[in-house]
Amino acid sequence: MAVMMGSSTAISGVITGTVVNAYAKTQSKVTKAELSKEKTKITLTVTGTLEKAGNPVAGDFTLSGSDANSKTVTGVEVSGQTITLTLDGAVNGATDLKLNYTDSSSGANTIKIDSEVLSLSNLAITAKSNQNTTQSKVTKAELSKEKTKIT
Numbered sequence: 001m002a003v004m005m006g007s008s009t010a011i012s013g014v015i016t017g018t019v020v021n022a023y024a025k026t027q028s029k030v031t032k033a034e035l036s037k038e039k040t041k042i043t044l045t046v047t048g049t050l051e052k053a054g055n056p057v058a059g060d061f062t063l064s065g066s067d068a069n070s071k072t073v074t075g076v077e078v079s080g081q082t083i084t085l086t087l088d089g090a091v092n093g094a095t096d097l098k099l100n101y102t103d104s105s106s107g108a109n110t111i112k113i114d115s116e117v118l119s120l121s122n123l124a125i126t127a128k129s130n131q132n133t134t135q136s137k138v139t140k141a142e143l144s145k146e147k148t149k150i151t
Contacts (some may be wrong), residue, residue: 027120029113033099035126039090042073042125044083044097046113052078054109061085064122065096078111094127 012032020102032045075086091097101120103110111118143150 003145021111026113026116026118028121030106030120030123033125035091035094035097037128039093040112042085042087044085044099046081046083048114049077050081051112051115052110053107053112054105056111059108060084060101060102060104061120063087064098064100065090067095067097076111083111087126094125097125098122099125134142 029046029048030044031047033042034043034045035041036043045137050095055138056076058076061076063071063073068087069088071087073085073139074082074088077086079086085099099120101111101118103117103119107117
């Protein structure tokens with residue numbers, strides 16, 4: 001059975017009682033999809049073994065949603081557990097920003113997670129947190145005689 005998902009087709013079916021969904025298998029291994037503060041890069045963090053064959057095609061990634069601002073992916077970098085996508089300019093934000101990926105090279109220039117070709121359909125992108133990640137250093141802590149205050 002073929003099901004249309006946005007501009008892509010997901011192939012799913014039942015094989016000996018097991019439901020197979022080509023998108024869910026690798027998309028569920030993407031644990032984080034963040035837009036940079038500059039809104040010009042998207043970083044995907046994955047679980048499992050990340051591998052690339054050849055040079056993944058930037059045009060195989062597409063953005064959708066009202067925040068996409070007609071921007072396209074111009075660069076793909078695969079390293080360790082991350083995939084970093086460079087955009088041709090800043091998107092509007094990550095309130096309504098989705099990422100899609102379908103390999104057009106029949107595996108010659110693709111990205112795999114645990115030996116499965118990556119497939120993404122309407123993966124929601126989140127804005128990178130603006131929280132201050134620097135922690136104050138505690139140099140001394142004392143408990144009061146009443147044991148009710150720490151100073």
